Amino acid sequence: MSGTPRICFLTGTLNAYAGAERMTAVMANALAERGFPTFVLSLWDRHSCFPLVDGVSHHALFARRPSFKRAYPATVAGIRRFLKAHRIDILVEVDTMLALFTLPASVGLPVRKIAWEHCFFDQDLGRPMRRVARRLAARFHDDIVVLTDRDHARWEEALQPRANVLTVPNPLPFAFPPDAATRKAKVVLAVGRLTHAKGFDILLRAWAMVAERAPDWRLIIAGEGESRPELERLRAQLGLAESVELPGAREDVSSLYQGASVFCLSSRYEGFGLVLLEAMSHGLPVVSTDCEAGPRALLSDREALLVPTENPEALASAITALMDNTAVANDMALAGRQKARDFELGRIVDQWQQLLCQH
Known part of the structure; x- marks a missing residue:
């Protein structure tokens, strides 16, 4: 990789008012404004709840959310085609669960993989495969980004990962307010x-x-x-x-x-x-x-x-x-x-x- 790396954020969808989705849009916009060629690949739904600047190219594999058990081969193949077609240097996976798709999709490709963890390590949100995906990411990814030092410690303690684990908190998604609330309303x-x-x-x-x-x-x-x-x-x-x-x-x-x-x-x-x-x-x-x-x-x-x-x-x-x-x-x-x-x-x-x- 030479010059400015080409970045792709991989997410489920941007068409949902939720924290990880919002942060994906915020960080993609900020990096694009700093001159990074920036892409967002949603697994489904081309629309976004959040504004994207002109420098962010947003794509989707499917129009609507599929059954990923049935669509697993198509999803892996679609991610691989996208990585090759857009010459992606760095893939940022917005959910560690996505490692289940990206590991086979990136075999043999010169793509650096970063898992961006938005949940606490001890939560699987009712999906036991998330724990499997974390183990895979810890072993085969290049970097794991977590939001707090407490979570960082849990990753190191539980998995002793080969990946580089570092703490990068979420930012305020808007400019710092010039004035504090008056706090007069009850x-x-x-x-x-x-x-x-x-x-x-x-x-x-x-x-x-x-x-x-x-x-x-x-x-x-x-x-x-x-x-x-x-x-x-x-x-x-x-x-x-x-x-x-x-x-x-x-x-x-x-x-x-x-x-x-x-x-x-x-x-x-x-x-x-x-x-x-x-x-x-x-x-x-x-x-x-x-x-x-x-x-x-x-x-x-x-x-x-x-x-x-x-x-x-x-x-x-x-x-x-x-x-x-x-x-x-x-x-x-x-x-x-x-x-x-x-x-x-x-x-x-x-x-x-x-x-x-x-x-």
């Missing part, structure tokens, strides 16, 4: 996909307790996902229709942060927790579950009140504590905003550029 904000993992059912049960003490406050849960019907039923059962909003996924998420006073993350588990950085960059004090990997790696008691997972009582108590204690909330908001600066996009792209330009 609004608690949560942001994320409406899935079991995000624990919004726990947050609703906690809010039922908060609302009794602070009936003039509102909770906004911004996001979309398969748990919406369940959450809407629970909201009705708890009598929270007047104080809880479920506005769906929002493109103007920065305006939601600017219009809130407290941010809450109620997740059962997290790979990273990008929304924490987003909230802190906007100067919001944080209540978060102390789940493994992301929150535990990103947060200290200077920026957040940490509570156990699956505990609505503890969540409610922490939320009301920040409502009631302005001085503590102010201190946390300031500390969080300072920490978020470490994750500005340019700093993280510098780390990726250094990795990609290694020979």
Whole structure:
């Protein structure tokens, strides 16, 4: 490989409002703007929820998601054809599961393979083959990129990989906000996909307790996902229709942060927790579950009140504590905003550029 390497991000789809997909678009755009020939190959769906700059070439193997058991040979062959046709030098796999396709697809090709891990090592998200794929990536890939030092340690401890493992956190996906939120509105904000993992059912049960003490406050849960019907039923059962909003996924998420006073993350588990950085960059004090990997790696008691997972009582108590204690909330908001600066996009792209330009 000579000159600027040709980069391809391989992902399932970009047409889904989710963290890994968003980060794929953000990093592809940033590298293209720095002059890297940049491609995104989705396994299915040519459309993207996220804007892509002119320098990013987006392709898809299939129009719709196929059964990969039946389409496995076609998927491997399609990836191989793409790598050869576009003379890809570096393949960045956005999910370690993709190693199951890319190892046979790249046999004999001069392609450097990087597995970009977005989950914590001890989570397989209900897919045991993810653990197999991680072992394959650790043995046969060139690099493994993980999001936190805690996850880095788990990879080294469990697999003793031949691959180079390094920590590169996710960046803020937008320019650092010039002004912090005024925090005058009586609004608690949560942001994320409406899935079991995000624990919004726990947050609703906690809010039922908060609302009794602070009936003039509102909770906004911004996001979309398969748990919406369940959450809407629970909201009705708890009598929270007047104080809880479920506005769906929002493109103007920065305006939601600017219009809130407290941010809450109620997740059962997290790979990273990008929304924490987003909230802190906007100067919001944080209540978060102390789940493994992301929150535990990103947060200290200077920026957040940490509570156990699956505990609505503890969540409610922490939320009301920040409502009631302005001085503590102010201190946390300031500390969080300072920490978020470490994750500005340019700093993280510098780390990726250094990795990609290694020979």
